[in-house]
Amino acid sequence: MKKKGLLLLTVAILIGSIFAGACAPKPAPPAPPIIIGAPLSTAYVYGWAAHRGMVLAIEEINAKGGVSIGGVMRPFKLEVIDTRDLEPGVPVAEALLAMEKLILEKKADVILGGPLRSEAALAAQDLLTKYKKVSILSAGVLSPAYHAKIAREYDKYKYAFRITSEVIWLSKEATDIFESLRKDYGFDRTFIMVQDVAHARAIGKIMEDGLTKKGFKVLGHEVYPTGAIDYSIGLAKAKAGGAQMLFIWMDHPETGILAKQWYDMKVEALPISGICSAIEQPGAWAGTEGKVNYWFASPCNAGNAPSTATEWTMKFYDAYKARWLIEPEAYGVSSSYMAVYVLADAITRAGSLEADALIAALEKTDMMGIYGRIRFDPKSHQIIPSYDPKEGAVGTWFQWQDGKRVVVWPPTIAMGTIKLPPCLKPVK
Amino acid sequence: MLENVLIYGLINGMVLALLAIGFALTFGISGIANFAHGALYILTGYTVWVFLHTLGTPYLLAIFLAMAITALIGAAIYNVILLRIRGMRSSEIIATFALALAILEAFRFFGFVGAKYTLPTFVEGSVSVAGVIVDYQRLILIGVGAGLVGLLWFFTHYTKTGLAFRAIAQVERTALTLGIDSDRMATLSLAFGAALAALAAIVLLPLGQITVETGLNVLLNALAICILGGLGSVTGIVAASLLLGYAQIITVTYIAPHWLMVVTLVAIFVVLLVKPSGLFGKQKELEERV
Numbered sequence: 001m002k003k004k005g006l007l008l009l010t011v012a013i014l015i016g017s018i019f020a021g022a023c024a025p026k027p028a029p030p031a032p033p034i035i036i037g038a039p040l041s042t043a044y045v046y047g048w049a050a051h052r053g054m055v056l057a058i059e060e061i062n063a064k065g066g067v068s069i070g071g072v073m074r075p076f077k078l079e080v081i082d083t084r085d086l087e088p089g090v091p092v093a094e095a096l097l098a099m100e101k102l103i104l105e106k107k108a109d110v111i112l113g114g115p116l117r118s119e120a121a122l123a124a125q126d127l128l129t130k131y132k133k134v135s136i137l138s139a140g141v142l143s144p145a146y147h148a149k150i151a152r153e154y155d156k157y158k159y160a161f162r163i164t165s166e167v168i169w170l171s172k173e174a175t176d177i178f179e180s181l182r183k184d185y186g187f188d189r190t191f192i193m194v195q196d197v198a199h200a201r202a203i204g205k206i207m208e209d210g211l212t213k214k215g216f217k218v219l220g221h222e223v224y225p226t227g228a229i230d231y232s233i234g235l236a237k238a239k240a241g242g243a244q245m246l247f248i249w250m251d252h253p254e255t256g257i258l259a260k261q262w263y264d265m266k267v268e269a270l271p272i273s274g275i276c277s278a279i280e281q282p283g284a285w286a287g288t289e290g291k292v293n294y295w296f297a298s299p300c301n302a303g304n305a306p307s308t309a310t311e312w313t314m315k316f317y318d319a320y321k322a323r324w325l326i327e328p329e330a331y332g333v334s335s336s337y338m339a340v341y342v343l344a345d346a347i348t349r350a351g352s353l354e355a356d357a358l359i360a361a362l363e364k365t366d367m368m369g370i371y372g373r374i375r376f377d378p379k380s381h382q383i384i385p386s387y388d389p390k391e392g393a394v395g396t397w398f399q400w401q402d403g404k405r406v407v408v409w410p411p412t413i414a415m416g417t418i419k420l421p422p423c424l425k426p427v428k
Numbered sequence: 429m430l431e432n433v434l435i436y437g438l439i440n441g442m443v444l445a446l447l448a449i450g451f452a453l454t455f456g457i458s459g460i461a462n463f464a465h466g467a468l469y470i471l472t473g474y475t476v477w478v479f480l481h482t483l484g485t486p487y488l489l490a491i492f493l494a495m496a497i498t499a500l501i502g503a504a505i506y507n508v509i510l511l512r513i514r515g516m517r518s519s520e521i522i523a524t525f526a527l528a529l530a531i532l533e534a535f536r537f538f539g540f541v542g543a544k545y546t547l548p549t550f551v552e553g554s555v556s557v558a559g560v561i562v563d564y565q566r567l568i569l570i571g572v573g574a575g576l577v578g579l580l581w582f583f584t585h586y587t588k589t590g591l592a593f594r595a596i597a598q599v600e601r602t603a604l605t606l607g608i609d610s611d612r613m614a615t616l617s618l619a620f621g622a623a624l625a626a627l628a629a630i631v632l633l634p635l636g637q638i639t640v641e642t643g644l645n646v647l648l649n650a651l652a653i654c655i656l657g658g659l660g661s662v663t664g665i666v667a668a669s670l671l672l673g674y675a676q677i678i679t680v681t682y683i684a685p686h687w688l689m690v691v692t693l694v695a696i697f698v699v700l701l702v703k704p705s706g707l708f709g710k711q712k713e714l715e716e717r718v
Contacts, residue, residue: 043536043541043640043641045541045542045543048541087641088641088645196686222684222685223684223685223686224685224686224688225685225686225688225689227641227645228685228688229443229635229636230436230439230440230443230677230680232432232436232439233429233432233433233436233677233680233681233685234680234685236429236432236436236560237429240429253543253636253637253639253641254636254637256543256546256636256637257636257637260563260635260636261563264553264554264561264562264563264565265554265561265563266554266561277543278543278637279543281542281543281544282543283542283543283544283545284543286543286544286546287542287543287544287545287546287637288543288546289546289548289549289552329542
């Protein structure tokens with residue numbers, strides 16, 4: 001009897017627990033994530049580095065619970081599609097298809113990152129309009145046509161923002177470096193070598209016109225097709241003309257060949273390269289066996305090379321290094337990381353993912369970031385640049401000095417001074 | 429500037445010859461267009477890099493090991509993939525191109541991207557030749573290119589295997605009646621072609637970086653040279669390489685570098701229009717005459 005009673009009691013407890021469980025209030029379903037769609041050319045350093053920057057920011061934000069929308073904390077979720085737009089010969093349509101897939105299939109709430117090739121991003125602006133998707137461009141695309149288009153037809157293209165620099169500002173920085181070298185060393189003869197892509201052609205033209213107006217002697221201006229593997233004739237022309245400075249702007253990996261040829265041909269000119277993926281990367285020193293010494297490069301925004309532009313700069317730099325076991329590699333890292341934080345801030349203030357509310361919030365963005373004060377021009381949605389990190393987004397130009405990427409420009413954030421190759425003697 | 433054109437034109441021509449010669453040799457003997465040629469070139473580069481930097485192998489040993497591995501892969505391509513579709517031209521191209529994509533994308537997938545992937549030069553430094561400064565690596569590549577052409581000529585004229593190669597290339601059925609094993613020769617031709625791609629990689633990659641994209645560029649250059657020179661003709665390959673090499677350098681010097689790609693395309697267009705079998709090509713030459 002005792003056994004039977006015990007069995008009945010056990011069964012009763014079990015049934016009771018099941019009913020109690022069924023009747024208990026269910027835990028609230030997890031808040032749906034905010035989907036960030038990132039169209040990136042992931043095979044190229046600007047693509048994979050931007051991706052890593054975003055992942056780091058998203059992990060940090062999600063670790064703190066996510067982003068508050070109307071009092072509900074929602075995590076970020078990143079969806080990346082390879083646009084392949086930086087690869088030679090890949091048509092713009094590939095990038096547009098990738099972007100459309102992010103919007104329609106992956107249900108992206110916001111687009112961050114790319115497309116990275118100017119030609120593709122300009123075409124993609126119409127897709128943003130079509131689907132009313134807010135985008136923050138954070139890597140690649142340096143063409144001034146991007147923000148000019150927004151300023152020209154604001155109502156149509158208001159969905160697009162750019163949180164990184166563009167060639168007009170970058171050419172001002174480069175010209176100021178040239179002026180500084182003329183003032184300090186008397187150099188005024190230059191030779192321009194750029195890649196045959198929109199942003200490089202644009203800055204090549206701007207630099208040629210600008211430097212000529214300022215009294216510099218531009219000895220030549222050569223445009224190389226993407227994938228060119230020999231630069232000997234251009235370098236020979238620069239050498240024969242007595243160039244003291246080279247202005248180089250190329251984003252293809254073959255720039256490594258140019259660096260090696262510059263060294264091997266003993267060209268007595270200081271190579272001032274701006275956007276140059278092969279030179280920007282920390283691996284460039286080993287990859288060229290140190291032949292990249294004295295080369296300049298601009299990874300565009302502070303934070304992509306070590307400096308103390310703001311309190312956040314080195315914190316980001318170290319966090320990136322700890323997460324990916326490599327220093328921030330090139331242009332697009334700090335800006336893509338920052339884009340996620342700017343988006344989080346705007347969503348919180350807007351309290352919504354609705355496009356118009358988000359646009360209004362982004363236009364009112366005013367925060368101190370990795371590369372200075374982040375604000376957008378309300379008409380063109382272009383980030384406001386400055387040499388002073390307290391006033392705007394500050395750029396960064398470093399020089400390879402004995403295996404280290406030493407930031408030498410602008411002076412407000414410089415970590416060292418410009419050095420000349422031993423073969424190049426000052427004129428004054 | 430004329431000295432620069434002469435010297436760098438020769439270098440450019442030799443670079444193109446090195447890129448194309450393996451592809452042409454394989455096609456000339458076995459009739460197989462190995463579209464994995466560029467991928468094998470890149471595979472060699474990464475293999476040497478891994479031997480050097482991950483396993484700490486001495487450079488010379490790493491080079492020989494990488495060449496041997498690539499040659500074995502070339503032989504395996506024939507025996508594992510192509511044997512079953514031999515003679516079906518479209519299928520051969522699709523299969524080898526798919527293999528190329530698989531090899532290249534595998535490197536990308538496993539993170540072989542970035543500026544650090546390069547090979548050291550054989551000899552560091554440069555020298556002035558007729559007032560033009562040229563680095564030793566480029567001088568070496570001229571020597572390797574010229575030596576290779578000589579060796580190939582000797583090999584195909586004075587060795588048993590080389591003569592068998594030529595016999596198969598001329599009339600396969602007659603060669604079979606003489607006891608020459610067609611499949612064995614095709615295997616060897618793929619292995620030789622792969623080894624030549626490896627040799628080109630070892631000599632040329634120290635000039636720049638090892639990148640996945642280079643694989644397809646190598647294939648395109650090899651195809652362009654083979655179309656110009658005539659598929660299967662070593663003389664044609666050398667002549668077309670020098671012609672195109674000089675044409676490119678002259679364009680860069682006296683017109684503008686951004687016309688560089690156009691030169692190649694115009695050359696292909698003209699040759700296909702005037703002599704579709706290529707400058708020295710024997711394939712389809714009879715059909716053209718008829």
